[in-house]
Amino acid sequence: MKRRVLVSLSLAVAASSLFSGCAIANVVSPPFQAAIYASPADAAGVTGAVALPSWVPADATNIRIKTDETKNATILTFSPGATPVQYTPCDAGSDPAVKQNTTAGLDETWWPQSVDPAGVVCTGSWHIFPLNGAWYGWTP
Numbered sequence: 001m002k003r004r005v006l007v008s009l010s011l012a013v014a015a016s017s018l019f020s021g022c023a024i025a026n027v028v029s030p031p032f033q034a035a036i037y038a039s040p041a042d043a044a045g046v047t048g049a050v051a052l053p054s055w056v057p058a059d060a061t062n063i064r065i066k067t068d069e070t071k072n073a074t075i076l077t078f079s080p081g082a083t084p085v086q087y088t089p090c091d092a093g094s095d096p097a098v099k100q101n102t103t104a105g106l107d108e109t110w111w112p113q114s115v116d117p118a119g120v121v122c123t124g125s126w127h128i129f130p131l132n133g134a135w136y137g138w139t140p
Contacts, residue, residue: 057083
């Protein structure tokens with residue numbers, strides 16, 4: 001009986017050392033925030049991690065956004081309306097997020113498997129690109 005208690009206690013101590021405080025906190029309260037909006041009007045007044053960037057057109061639809069709060073990284077997609085998305089060319093030569101064909105490091109079922117650096121444009125801190133009739137964007 002004593003041996004079982006001792007073995008159980010040893011296993012409990014060993015298991016608890018495998019989890020850091022952050023790991024336990026991430027299980028209890030994951031650092032990810034996500035939202036789906038039918039339109040920007042549905043997101044009006046939302047603040048924080050799932051607030052839409054100002055460059056998303058007012059007539060966009062089917063908006064999905066996901067943020068990793070530990071990395072300050074966000075991915076976003078939407079179907080465009082008639083309003084054009086405003087952007088400026090990224091400096092692909094010096095922008096590591098474009099040069100290395102990397103994204104925010106987030107993944108989601110709706111996020112493309114690969115990003116063509118030639119199609120990436122910028123707006124503020126966002127890197128955006130069109131694909132199959134939708135726009136996708138990420139913050140590095």
